[in-house]
Amino acid sequence: MAALGLKGVGVSRGVAIGPVRVLQHNRLNIREYTLAPSQIDDELMRFQQALRVASQQLAELRAQIPVTTSVDIASFIDSHLLMLEDSALSQVPQQLIRERRCNAEWALKLQRDALVAVFDAMDDAYLRTRKDDVEHVVTRIQRALMNERDQAGAADDLHGCIIVADDLSPADTVMMQHQGVAAFVTELGGPTSHTTILARSLGIPAVVGVQHALRYVRHDDVLVVDGSFGEVLAGLEPSALELFRKRQTADRRHQADLAKLKQLPSISRDGLPVALLANAELTEDLSAAKRVGAKGVGLFRTEFLFLNRSSLPDEQEQYLAYRKVVRSLKGAPLTIRTLDLGADKNLPSDLRIESGAEAGLNPALGARAIRLCLRDGDMFKAQLRAILRASADGPVSLMLPMIATEHEVLQALELLDQARQELIAEGRAFDESMPIGCMIEVPAAALIADALARHLDFFSIGTNDLIQYTMAADRLDHAVNYLYQPLHPGVLRLIDITLKAGRKAGIPVSMCGEMAGEPRFTRLLLGLGLREFSMQPMMLPEVKRIVQSTDVAAVERRARRALRAASAGEVERMLERINAL
Ligand code: PEP
Ligand code: MG
Numbered sequence: 001m002a003a004l005g006l007k008g009v010g011v012s013r014g015v016a017i018g019p020v021r022v023l024q025h026n027r028l029n030i031r032e033y034t035l036a037p038s039q040i041d042d043e044l045m046r047f048q049q050a051l052r053v054a055s056q057q058l059a060e061l062r063a064q065i066p067v068t069t070s071v072d073i074a075s076f077i078d079s080h081l082l083m084l085e086d087s088a089l090s091q092v093p094q095q096l097i098r099e100r101r102c103n104a105e106w107a108l109k110l111q112r113d114a115l116v117a118v119f120d121a122m123d124d125a126y127l128r129t130r131k132d133d134v135e136h137v138v139t140r141i142q143r144a145l146m147n148e149r150d151q152a153g154a155a156d157d158l159h160g161c162i163i164v165a166d167d168l169s170p171a172d173t174v175m176m177q178h179q180g181v182a183a184f185v186t187e188l189g190g191p192t193s194h195t196t197i198l199a200r201s202l203g204i205p206a207v208v209g210v211q212h213a214l215r216y217v218r219h220d221d222v223l224v225v226d227g228s229f230g231e232v233l234a235g236l237e238p239s240a241l242e243l244f245r246k247r248q249t250a251d252r253r254h255q256a257d258l259a260k261l262k263q264l265p266s267i268s269r270d271g272l273p274v275a276l277l278a279n280a281e282l283t284e285d286l287s288a289a290k291r292v293g294a295k296g297v298g299l300f301r302t303e304f305l306f307l308n309r310s311s312l313p314d315e316q317e318q319y320l321a322y323r324k325v326v327r328s329l330k331g332a333p334l335t336i337r338t339l340d341l342g343a344d345k346n347l348p349s350d351l352r353i354e355s356g357a358e359a360g361l362n363p364a365l366g367a368r369a370i371r372l373c374l375r376d377g378d379m380f381k382a383q384l385r386a387i388l389r390a391s392a393d394g395p396v397s398l399m400l401p402m403i404a405t406e407h408e409v410l411q412a413l414e415l416l417d418q419a420r421q422e423l424i425a426e427g428r429a430f431d432e433s434m435p436i437g438c439m440i441e442v443p444a445a446a447l448i449a450d451a452l453a454r455h456l457d458f459f460s461i462g463t464n465d466l467i468q469y470t471m472a473a474d475r476l477d478h479a480v481n482y483l484y485q486p487l488h489p490g491v492l493r494l495i496d497i498t499l500k501a502g503r504k505a506g507i508p509v510s511m512c513g514e515m516a517g518e519p520r521f522t523r524l525l526l527g528l529g530l531r532e533f534s535m536q537p538m539m540l541p542e543v544k545r546i547v548q549s550t551d552v553a554a555v556e557r558r559a560r561r562a563l564r565a566a567s568a569g570e571v572e573r574m575l576e577r578i579n580a581l
Pocket of ligand 1: 299301340441461462463464465466512513514
C-alpha cells in the first residue's frame with residue numbers, strides 16, 4: 001500500500017508497531033414493530049431477561065480483571081453495571097413497551113436517542129463523552145435481546161497487534177489488554193473518554209478520534225502508532241519502519257531506566273533528600289502517582305467535584321470523596337486544596353455570584369478561589385468540615401488557594417476553628433493537628449510570606465498563577481504568551497523570597513505549579529533551596545533523574561546569580577550552563 005499518515009488525538013504515550021486487527025462491531029439490525037396487546041407481557045419478560053444476561057456478562061468480565069490491575073478498571077465496569085440498574089435504562093424502556101407497544105429493541109433505541117440528545121446538549125466535553133457509556137450499555141442489552149454476542153476479534157490472536165476500531169468500550173479495552181494488544185486506534189472518542197483513560201492507565205499507546213481510520217487500513221497492514229503525537233502511519237518503507245523500531249527501542253529503554261528509578265530514593269548527588277510528590281484531581285491520577293513512586297500527593301485539586309453540575313456537592317459527598325483518596329494513599333501524605341473555582345474553572349449554576357466577568361472584567365482578577373469561598377461561608381464550611389473529617393483516616397493537610405492578604409488567612413482560620421468546634425460537639429473524629437497552609441501564587445502573598453508564615457504550617461508555590469499575576473499576562477491568552485516567562489528574574493525573586501521566609505519561619509515550602517514538573521528547571525530550583533516538588537505524575541521519573549544527578553552545593557551560587565539577571569533570556573543562558581554541569 002502507499003504510505004499513509006492519519007492524525008488523531010494521542011492519548012497514551014509510546015510508539016507501537018504491529019499488524020492491524022480491524023475490530024468491526026457487527027452492526028445490529030434493529031427491527032421496529034408494534035406489539036399486539038397480548039404480546040406485551042412476553043416482551044417485558046424478554047427485556048428483563050436481556051437485562052439479566054447483560055449484567056451477567058459484565059459481572060463475568062469484571063471477575064476476569066486481575067487483582068493487580070488498577071481499581072479504576074473495575075470501576076468502569078461497575079459504572080456500566082449500575083447503568084443497567086438505573087431506571088432510565090431498566091424502567092423507561094418497559095414503560096415504552098407497555099404504553100407505546102414498541103418491541104424491546106425499539107424501545108431501547110428510543111430511550112438511547114433521548115438520553116444521547118440530553119448529553120449532546122451539554123456543553124462540557126467530559127460529560128458529552130459519557131454518552132459513549134450509554135451507547136455501550138444499550139448495545140449490550142440489544143445484543144442480548146437478539147441472542148448475539150459481540151464476536152469482534154474474539155477468535156483472533158491479538159498479541160502484538162494494533163486494534164483499529166470505530167469505538168471501543170471499556171470492557172473491550174480490558175479484554176484486549178489481557179490479550180497483549182500493542183496499541184489502540186479508534187475513529188471515535190476524545191481525550192476524556194473512558195477508553196482513553198483506561199488506555200492511559202494501562203500504559204498502552206493509543207490514538208483516538210482518527211476520522212475514517214477504518215476506510216484506510218486493512219487487516220494485517222503494518223502500522224506505526226505514536227501515542228505521544230497522535231500519529232498513525234501505514235505503508236512505510238522498510239527503512240522508515242526500521243527508524244521507528246529504533247525509536248521504539250530507545251523509548252522503551254528510556255522508560256525502563258526511568259521505571260528503575262521508582263525504587264531508588266530521591267536524593268541529590270551530594271546527599272540532600274528531595275521530596276517528589278504528585279498533583280492529582282481524578283482517581284486515575286492516583287494510580288499514576290503510585291506507579292511512578294510519588295511520595296504522596298502535594299496538590300489535590302477539589303474543583304472536579306464542583307464542575308459540570310447544577311448543584312453543589314454537600315459535606316457528606318465531599319467527605320466520602322476525600323476519604324476515598326486518603327484511604328487509597330495508604331498512609332502517604334495528601335494535601336487537599338480548598339475550592340479554586342472561578343476564572344478558568346467554571347462555577348456550578350446554583351453558585352451564581354455577581355461577578356465582573358459579565359461586564360467584561362477579567363475573571364482572573366475577580367471573585368475566584370478563596371475570595372469566593374469567604375463570600376459563601378456555608379459552602380466553604382461544608383468543605384472545611386469534609387476535609388477535617390477525612391483527616392481522621394490518614395495524613396491530610398489543608399491548603400488555601402489564591403491568598404493575597406493576611407486577613408483572608410485569618411478569616412479562613414476562624415472558619416476552620418468553628419468547623420473544629422462543631423465536629424467536636426457532634427463527636428466526629430478528625431486530626432486536631434492537621435497542617436494548614438496556603439498557596440503562594442499572588443505576588444503580594446510572596447512579598448508578605450514572612451507575615452503569613454506566622455499563621456500557617458506550610459506554603460506551596462503555585463507558579464502557574466504566580467507567573468500570570470507577576471507578568472500581568474493571562475495564562476490562557478495566546479496573544480501575550482511570550483510574556484508568560486517562568487524564568488523572568490521577577491518570578492524567580494518572588495520564589496526566592498517565599499523560600500527564604502519559609503526557612504526563617506521553619507515551615508516547609510513546596511512548589512506545585514507546572515514549573516515543579518519541568519526537568520529543565522529542576523537544578524535551578526534546587527539551587528534556590530526548593531526541596532519539595534509536586535507535579536503531574538508522568539514528569540516525576542525524569543525530575544528524579546535530574547535530582548540524583550545534581551550536586552546542589554555546586555549549583556547554588558549560579559542559581560543565586562540568576563536572581564540578579566535582567567531578563568528571562570539572560571537566565572535562560574545561565575540555565576544552560578547549570579544544566580550542563
Ligand atoms: C498554580 O497556580 O500554579 C496552581 C498549581 O494552581 P492551578 O493551576 O490549579 O491554578
Ligand atoms: Mg493557581
